[in-house]
Amino acid sequence: MSHKAAEQSRHERRLHAEKAARAASRRRRLRITIGLVSALALVAVVAAMMLSSRPESSNTIRTAPDFTLTDTAGNQHTLARHRGENVLLYFSEGAGCQSCIVQMGEIEKQADALAQEDITVLPIVMNTRQQITADMAANGVTTPFLLDDGTVSEAYGTLGNGMHAGLPGHSFVLIDKQGRQRWYGEYPSMWLDPEDLLDQVRSKLGA
Secondary structure (H helix, E strand, C coil), rough: CCHHHHHHHHHHHHHHHHHHHHHHHHHHHHHHHHHHHHHHHHHHHHHHHHHHCCEEEEEECCCCCCEEEEEECCCCCEEEEHCEEEEEEEECCCCHHHHHHHHHHHCCHHHHHHHHEEEEEEEEECHHHHHHHHHHHHCCCCCCEEEECCCHHHHHEECCCCCCCCEEEEEEEECCCCCCCEEEEECCCCCCCCCHHHHHHHHHCCC
């Protein structure tokens, strides 16, 4: 190979190497950009989840909607029948939602404290008796659940506030002895510590 041909070959190899280096640099920049975009997207998703899981509450006082529901023990309840008692309605997704049933089990452990505040707890679900009693038995929950077709959940504004559009959210409604709604609390995290629940109830009844 002549000297001139050799020089030409080295020049072509250098150009090829430079071209390959530029291409590799572009790929690295692209990977970094994609990584940054993905990280920002993940941050946005986490932030949205945190915002969507924040509790919401309302202290608006109104006349609580009356209702007639039958519980899992076969007893019929109307809000009017509980007039003269402080009533705590607990709406949840019910059967299939483990945290919902566990929540009721933990509320049961506060029976003495709730009794001191003259509070009757009425858990409400949109399940059949067979569906919810199976979960009650599996978790040792004994408080009868009131069976709703969605009418009461909708009247109290909790329908569709949870993970499923057609079911109640994880909600609490406090009704005083005069039948006035004093507090509404929505907990998308599917949990409210029973001690915090008691604090909410006491503060609202004492207001």
